[in-house]
Amino acid sequence: MSTLRKLTIDDLDVKGKRVLVRVDFNVPLKEDEQGNLVVADDTRIREALPTIRALMQAGAKVILMSHLGRPKGQPDPKYSLAPVARRLEELLGVRVRFVSNIVGEAVRQAINSMPEGGVILLENTRFHPGETKNDPELARQLAELADVYVNDAFGSAHRAHASTEGVAHYVKQAAMGYLMKREVEYLSRLLENPEHPFVAILGGAKVSDKIGVIKNLLPRVDRLLIGGAMSYTFLKALGHNVGASRVEEDRLEEARQLYEEAQGKILLPVDHVVAPEFSNEAPAQVVEGDIPDGLMGLDIGPKTIERYREEILQARTVVWNGPMGVFEMPNFAKGTFAIAEALAEATDRGALTVVGGGDSVAAITQAGYADRVSHVSTGGGAMLEFLEGKELPGLVALTDKK
Numbered sequence: 354m355s356t357l358r359k360l361t362i363d364d365l366d367v368k369g370k371r372v373l374v375r376v377d378f379n380v381p382l383k384e385d386e387q388g389n390l391v392v393a394d395d396t397r398i399r400e401a402l403p404t405i406r407a408l409m410q411a412g413a414k415v416i417l418m419s420h421l422g423r424p425k426g427q428p429d430p431k432y433s434l435a436p437v438a439r440r441l442e443e444l445l446g447v448r449v450r451f452v453s454n455i456v457g458e459a460v461r462q463a464i465n466s467m468p469e470g471g472v473i474l475l476e477n478t479r480f481h482p483g484e485t486k487n488d489p490e491l492a493r494q495l496a497e498l499a500d501v502y503v504n505d506a507f508g509s510a511h512r513a514h515a516s517t518e519g520v521a522h523y524v525k526q527a528a529m530g531y532l533m534k535r536e537v538e539y540l541s542r543l544l545e546n547p548e549h550p551f552v553a554i555l556g557g558a559k560v561s562d563k564i565g566v567i568k569n570l571l572p573r574v575d576r577l578l579i580g581g582a583m584s585y586t587f588l589k590a591l592g593h594n595v596g597a598s599r600v601e602e603d604r605l606e607e608a609r610q611l612y613e614e615a616q617g618k619i620l621l622p623v624d625h626v627v628a629p630e631f632s633n634e635a636p637a638q639v640v641e642g643d644i645p646d647g648l649m650g651l652d653i654g655p656k657t658i659e660r661y662r663e664e665i666l667q668a669r670t671v672v673w674n675g676p677m678g679v680f681e682m683p684n685f686a687k688g689t690f691a692i693a694e695a696l697a698e699a700t701d702r703g704a705l706t707v708v709g710g711g712d713s714v715a716a717i718t719q720a721g722y723a724d725r726v727s728h729v730s731t732g733g734g735a736m737l738e739f740l741e742g743k744e745l746p747g748l749v750a751l752t753d754k755k
Contacts, residue, residue: 359529368411371501372501375419375506376397377509377532379420379421392439404530409470414467416475418475434451441474447471448472451476452473455478488519496523501524501528502521512747529751552577554578554580554675556579558583570740571614577615580622580678583601585644587612596627624642625644625651626651627644628648628649651678657688665699668699670704670705672706673692674713696726704727710737
């Protein structure tokens with residue numbers, strides 16, 4: 354996917370122009386002591402600041418839009434972006450005007466009275482029923498608000514919605530923001546000409562979520578390390594007893610075929626941290642090989658950690674998506690945190706390391722290594738689709754460089 358031949362904000366002349374920017378402000382909210390909704394984690398807002406500041410400094414009129422949560426195509430106060438506007442104002446140190454509509458007269462008036470370098474934030478795009486349907490009429494109305502469109506929401510690039518894809522067809526110029534550009538550059542390096550040895554680490558619950566990624570990565574990687582509950586589907590498919598571990602019965606044949614096609618590239622856990630029930634208080638033990646009946650695997654064991662660590666430390670390129678166990682429970686978090694640490698060490702040794710997916714990002718952040726890897730991707734689903742080799746609608750719709 355030759356996404357790097359798209360316009361970026363550095364290709365635009367924005368002074369005095371209205372620039373409509375699709376950001377990813379889909380952040381968690383919580384109630385403060387007074388019962389008001391406030392931003393619980395502002396990571397995604399901070400990620401967008403370089404693009405916003407660059408446009409402000411260039412004298413653009415910056416019009417921001419985003420979705421938050423899954424309101425059903427109508428206004429719902431618990432998904433309002435008003436708390437996000439307040440947090441953005443604190444981070445930018447300038448007034449951010451919040452407009453409680455997406456399109457229409459109130460929005461037009463707010464934009465008309467904006468100074469150059471000013472910022473406004475529109476209400477949640479998913480309050481409009483046409484957003485998720487990619488309604489051309491909504492896309493056209495959004496485009497009328499602006500002279501230029503910038504998409505900086507990599508986390509939503511795999512969705513063909515009115516604010517992420519449709520609007521790009523109705524503006525003269527549609528460009529990538531800095532966050533989008535950085536995501537595309539790092540992920541493209543994994544697929545286009547990675548330095549070898551190239552190691553991929555895939556975890557999480559379901560094989561079914563990762564089949565497309567496995568198929569696209571197998572010809573490219575030297576090793577594919579598998580952990581998390583998806584490993585038990587592979588192990589069972591190869592004839593091992595996995596006890597009471599979580600297995601996708603309808604994917605056993607597919608897992609067996611993938612393993613055979615990989616011709617030794619796929620490594621599976623050789624030992625497991627097991628317990629009789631899904632609870633941090635459950636008595637945990639380490640077993641090698643098969644898992645006895647009545648016990649479930651909840652993390653990779655020490656021998657597997659050591660084996661995976663060796664592979665990671667020899668690598669020149671590493672991509673990690675999905676935890677090795679139930680890392681939310683301290684007794685079953687060792688495997689995931691050990692992988693996070695190994696990635697940080699590999700980075701210190703000069704490897705290119707990319708981490709993505711909500712759980713892996715949370716794990717590497719909790720482990721304290723997020724700033725010690727090359728790139729932490731902001732898009733879970735979008736990253737997986739990119740690694741599957743799929744075209745992302747939000748990227749494809751942007752203007753090609755001349």
